[in-house]
Amino acid sequence: MKLNRKLMENIILSFAVSVLLLHSFAHSLNSITTDKHALISFKNSITSDPYAILSTQNNTSVCNWIGVSCGLKHRRVTALNLSGYGLVGTVAPHLGNLTFLRYLDISFNNFSGFLPFELSKLRHLKVMNVGANSFTGEIPTWLGSLPRLEKLYLYKNTFLGMIPDEIGNLSQLEKLSIPGSSLTGNIPSSMLNISSLKFMDLSNNTLSGNIPTFHHLPKLEELYLSHNNFEGWLPSDVCSSNMSNIKTLELYGNQLQGPIPPNIWKCTHLEILALSYNNLSGNIPFEIGNMSTLRELYLGWNDFQGGIPAEIGKLTRLEVLNIANASLTGNIPTSIFNISTLTTLSLSYNSLSGTLPSNMGISLLNLELLYLYFNRLIGPIPSTINNASKLMQLGLSSNSFIGSIPDLGNLKHLQMLMLVGELILERNMLVGPIPECLGEVKSLREIYLGHNQLNSTIPPNFWNLTDLVELSLPSNHLIGQLSSQLGNLKSISYLDLSFNQFSGNIPSSIGGCQLLESLYLSNNLLDGSIPQSLANVRNLKALDLSYNNLSGSIPKSLEDLRFLEHFNVSNNKLVGEIPDRGCFGNLSDQSFSNNLALCGPIRFKVPPCTKKHHRSKSLMKIIVPSVILVVTMVIVILVFINKFKSRKSTLLPTAVLPVTEYRSVSYIELERGTSGFSERNLIGKGSFGSVFEATLSNGLKVAVKVFNLQLQGAERSFDIETEILGSIRHRNIVRVIGCCSSPEFKALILTYMPNGSLDKWLYSNMHSLDLIQRLKIAIDVASALEYLHHGHTFPVVHRDVKPSNVLLDQDMVAHLGDFGIGKLFENGEVVVQTQTLATIGYAAPELGMEGKVSTHGDVYSFGIMLLEMFTGKKPTDDMFDGEMRLKEWESESLQEKSVPISPTLLSSEDRDFCAKEQCVLSIYELAMKCLATTPHERINMIEAANTLHMINATMVTERRRPRYAFSVGIPNNGL
Secondary structure, eight states, X not given: OHHHHHHHHHHHHHHHHHHHHHHHHHHXXXXXHHHHHHHHHHHHTEEEOTTOSSXXXXXXXXXXXXXXXXXXXXXXXXXXXXXXXXXXXXOOGGGGGOTTOOEEEOOSSEEEEOOOGGGGGOTTOOEEEXXXXXXXXXXXXXXXXXXXXXXXXXXXXXXXXXXOGGGGXXXXXXXXXXXXXXXXXXXXXXXXXXXXXXXEEOXXXXXXXXXXXXXXXXXOOEEEOOSSEEEEEOOTTTTOGGXXXXXXXXXXXXXXXXXXXXXXXXXXXXXXXXXXXXXXXXXXXXXXXXXXXXXEEEOOSSOOOSOOOGGGGGOTTOOEEEOOSSOOOSBOOGGGGGOTTOSXXXXXXXXXXXXXXXXXXXXXXXXXXXXXXSSOOEEXXXXXXXXXXXXXXXXXXXXXXXXOOOOOTTOTTOOEEEEEOSSSOOOOOOEEOOOGGGGGOTTOOEEEEOSSEEOSOOOGGGGGOTTOOEEEOOSSOOOSBOXXXXXXXXXXXXXXXXXXXXEEXXXXXXXXXXXXXXXXXXXXXXXXXXXXXXXXXXXXXXXXXXXXXXXXXXXXXXXXXXXXOEEEOOSSEEEEEOOOSGGGGGOOGGGTOSOSEEEOOGGGTSOOOOOOOOSOHHHHHHHHHHHHHHHHHHHHHHHHHHHHHHHHOOOSOOOOOOSSOOEEOOHHHHHHHTTTTOGGGXXXXXXXXXXXXXXXXXXXEEEEEEEOTTSTTHHHHHHXXXXXXXXXXXTTBOOEEEEEEETTEEEEEEEOOTTOBHHHHHHOTTOXXXXXXXXXXXXXXXHHHHIIIIISSSOEEOSOOSGGGEEEOTXXXXXXXXXXXXEEOSSOSEEEOSSOOSOTTTSOHHHHHHOEEEHHHHHHHHHHHHHHHHHOOOTTOTTOBTTBOHHHHHHHHHHXXXXXXXXXXXXXXXXXHXXXXXHHHHHHHXXXXXXXXXXXXXXXXXXXXXXXXHXXXXXXXXXXXXXXXXXXXXXXXXX
C-alpha cells in the first residue's frame, strides 16, 4: 500500500514537472514568436533594402538574422544593429515588443517619420542610436521613461522644438548626442543634474540663452555646444573643482562675449579648448599657460585686444594652435616656435608685426601646417624653416616679407606653398629668382607666388612636379619662354602665369595637361598661334590669352570644349573667323575685342566673314607675297606724301602713330563713328575735353577722349596720358587702344566701359550697388593703385582718384582712368607742384598747402573715396563746411561708436547684418589710416589692398561658414 502510494506521488510529481516544463516551453516559444513577429513587422515597414539583408530571413530563426543577437538563456532578442545599410522606410511600432532589447542601433540609414511611442516599452534598453536618419517632429518625451538608458544618440536628424525636460529623468545616462538638428530654446535645467553624464553633444542647433553652469556634472569629460546661438559671458566657474574631469570643451560658433575667465587654467585635465567664432574680447589670459595637458587650442575669429601671451609657450603638449582673425597685435612670441609638439600653427588674419625669429624652424620638427598670412610681418623669411621637415602647407602670404625665397629643398612633404596668395591675390615684396629647390619637392601640390617682384625664369625642374595641382605665379617680372615640358604636369588643374613677361609660343604640349581646368596666360609677350592641342584639354573651363601678341586664327576645334565658360583672346593680333558653335555660343563680344582682323557673327561686333574662292594653293604662294610687297610700297609712298602735305597746308588731322604701339585711327573714322562728335554720343566731360561713344569701321565700340586744345594744359595732359598709359598693362586700369594725333586734333581711343562711372552708380536713382559690389570695386581700385605705386617700373601718381574716374565694364569690374594730371616718377617719389590741379575734397592736405605730389596723396584720395562709397556722402556735401569735413565727421562717428552707413546698404532684417556691419566698420578704420594728416603716417597701397582682401575673405567666411567645423563625436557601431 505504501509502495503504491509512493509510486502515485512520484507519478503526480513527474506530471506536474512535465506540465511546468511544457508551459515554460510554450511561453518561451510564444515569446520568441513575438520577437519574430516584431522583426517581421519592422522588415515590412522598410521600403528599400539595397543590400538585401532582410530579404531571405523569413524562414530562419531570428537569432540568425543579420544584425540580431539573442540571449543565451531565454533566446530573446537583446541587440539589433542595422547601422549603415541604407535602409529606407519608417520604424514599425511593433519594435516595442522586443522587451528584452538592450542595444538598438539603426543609425546611418534613411528612416523617416516619428519615433513611435511603443518604443517606450523597451525598459531594458541601455543604448539607443537612431542618428544620421531623417526623423522629424519633436524629441519624444517618452525617452525619459527608459530607466536603464546609458547612451542616447539622436544626431543628424531634423528634430524640431526644444529638448524635453524629461531627458533629465535618465539618471543612468552617460552619453547624450543630439547635434545637427534644429533644436531651439535653452538647455533644460533638469539635464544639469544627471550626475552620471560623461559626454554631451548639442552642437549645430539653434539653442539660445546663456551657457549654464555644469558644476553638478562631476563626471563630465566632453562638452560640445558649438554652432548655436548661445550668448552672454562664459561662466566664471566653467572650470570649477567639480568639473575637474573635463577634457574637451567646444563652444565655438556662438555669440559669446566678454573676456575669457582667468580661472580657466583650473581645468587641469583639459585637452581641447575651442572658443573660435564668437565675440570674445579682452586679453588672452596669461594663466592659459598653466593648462599643461592642452593639446588643441582654438581662439580665432574673436575680437581680442593686445597680443599673444608668451606663456602659451609653456604648453609643451600643444599640437594645434589656431588664433586666426582675432585682432591680435604685437610680435609673435618666440616661445611659440619652441613647442616641438606643434603640428598646426595658424595666426593668419591679424595685425601681428615684427620679424620671424631666425631659428623658427629648428624646434618645429612635427609641424605640418603653418599659416601666418594677412599680417604685417616684415623682414626676411628665415632659412631655418627648411628644418621643419614634416611641413605640408606653408602660408606666409599678404605680409611685407623682403629678400629672396629661402631654400626649401628639405621640405619633402610640402604640398601647398602660399607665399603670396591663393585665389584672392595676396601679396608680399619678395624679390629675386624662384628657388630651384622647390622643383625637388616632389610632393608639392599647390604653389602660389603671385604679386611679388620675382624676376627669373621658371626653374626647369618645376615641369617635373607631376603631382602639382595648382601653380599660380601672376603679377611678377618672370621672363623666358614656356617650356615644351609643360605637358608633364599631368595633374595640373589650375595654371596662372598672367601679368609677367613670358615670350615665345604657347607650347603645343599643353594638350597633355588632361586635367587642366583653368589656364591664365594674359598680359604677357606671347606670340605665335593658339595651339590646336588645346582642344584636347577636355576639362577646360577658363582660358584667358588676352593682352599678348598672338596671331593666326582661333582654332575651330575649341568648339568641342563643352565645359568652357570663360574665354578671352582680346587685345591680340588674331585674324579670321570666330567659331560660333558649342561653347562659343554663350560668349560675348568682349572675348574677342581689339584684334587685327577677326570676322564672324554680328553679335561679336566684328565684320561678317566673306568667303573667297582661290584657284589653287600654289597660286596663293605667288599672289600673297606680291600683294604684301605692293601694299608695303603704297604705305611708304602715302607716308611720304602725307608728310609732304603737312608742310604745305593745314588739312584735316590724320593719324600719327605715337612712340607706344597704339593702333592708328584716322580723324575721318572717328568723325563717322561718333556721328560728327554729336551730343547724343557724348558720354561725359572732363577738365581737358570730352568723351564720346564711337563705333569704329570694324564694328568695335570704343570710347574716344577728345582733348580741347584751346584749354591751357590740354596738350600736356594728352602727352602725359599717352606716356603713362602706354607703359601700363593692368586689368584694373583703362587701356588705350589707339590714338589720333596732329597739331590740330588729339584724341585717345579707350576701351569702352558700358556701365559708366562709379559716380553714376553712387548717386543715380536708376542704379544701385550693394555692399559686396562696392567692396569688390574698392578692391579693384586698390589693386590698380598698388600696381601704379609699387608694381610699375617707376612709381606713377594718379593725382585725381575719385568716383568719376573709376569706370565699370560689363562685368562691373572697376578700371581706373583719366591720367591727365598724373605723374611718372623716374627719380624719387616726391615733387613740388606749383599749380594744384587735383579735385577739391579729394586732394591731400600737403598738396594744397605745400604743393607736394607723391604716392601718399593718392592714398589720401583713396581714403576719401572709401568713405564716400559707404556713407553715401560726397566730400563736397553742404553739411561739410568750416572745420567739419567728411574725414572729421567719420572720425567723430567712430569714436562715438555710431557707424554711418548708406541706408541702401544695410537692413537690420538682413541675416548677415552683423557680418556686414563689421565689414563696413573695418573699411572705415582702413579709410582713417589712409587719411592720416602726415603723409608718412599713412599706410601704403599694398597694405590697403591687403586689408580689403582680408575684409572680403572674412565676409566670405562669415557668409559661408560651415555648420560642421569639428567632429561631432558620432559613435561607432561597437558602442
